[in-house]
Amino acid sequence: xxxxxxxxxxxxxxxxxxxxxxxxxxxxxxxxxxxxxxxxxxxxxxxxxxxxxxxxxxxxxxxxxxxxxxxxxxxxxxxxxxxxxxxxxxxxxxxxxxxxxxxxxxxxxxxxxxxxxxxxxxxxxxxxxxxx
Numbered sequence: 001x002x003x004x005x006x007x008x009x010x011x012x013x014x015x016x017x018x019x020x021x022x023x024x025x026x027x028x029x030x031x032x033x034x035x036x037x038x039x040x041x042x043x044x045x046x047x048x049x050x051x052x053x054x055x056x057x058x059x060x061x062x063x064x065x066x067x068x069x070x071x072x073x074x075x076x077x078x079x080x081x082x083x084x085x086x087x088x089x090x091x092x093x094x095x096x097x098x099x100x101x102x103x104x105x106x107x108x109x110x111x112x113x114x115x116x117x118x119x120x121x122x123x124x125x126x127x128x129x130x131x132x
Contacts, residue, residue: 012067019056020088023049053086 027048031041056062057078064081065072110131117125 009067012062012064015060016062016064016085016088019053019060019062020085023052023056023085026052049086050082053082057082057085 027045030048031045034044035041062081062085063074063077064084065077112128112130115127115129117127119125
């Protein structure tokens with residue numbers, strides 16, 4: 001089965017997911033190259049995602065509402081499709097652990113668990129279990 005045999009809706013879904021993934025990776029790569037203070041970096045990351053999302057909607061003909069209902073104005077369909085794609089790029093980043101491709105931060109060390117057991121004679125037994 002080739003890509004051209006797929007249903008239009010499935011093709012649209014695959015296109016949106018791939019475009020969102022590519023946008024997130026490109027923006028993360030550019031953000032890594034041009035490290036800025038946190039506030040400015042967020043603005044530039046959003047601007048990059050917005051521009052790439054608009055290009056993807058235009059070039060890949062991503063039209064969400066048109067797939068659902070043929071009587072929709074392009075003035076509504078284009079911005080909504082763009083919004084879903086840009087929001088999806090952000091969610092894809094969260095899903096793949098995104099943002100920069102550097103090494104992951106070390107997991108915080110968990111404290112040991114203390115188990116206190118008091119028998120009927122009042123004798124206290126303490127056990128300590130360390131997480132792996």
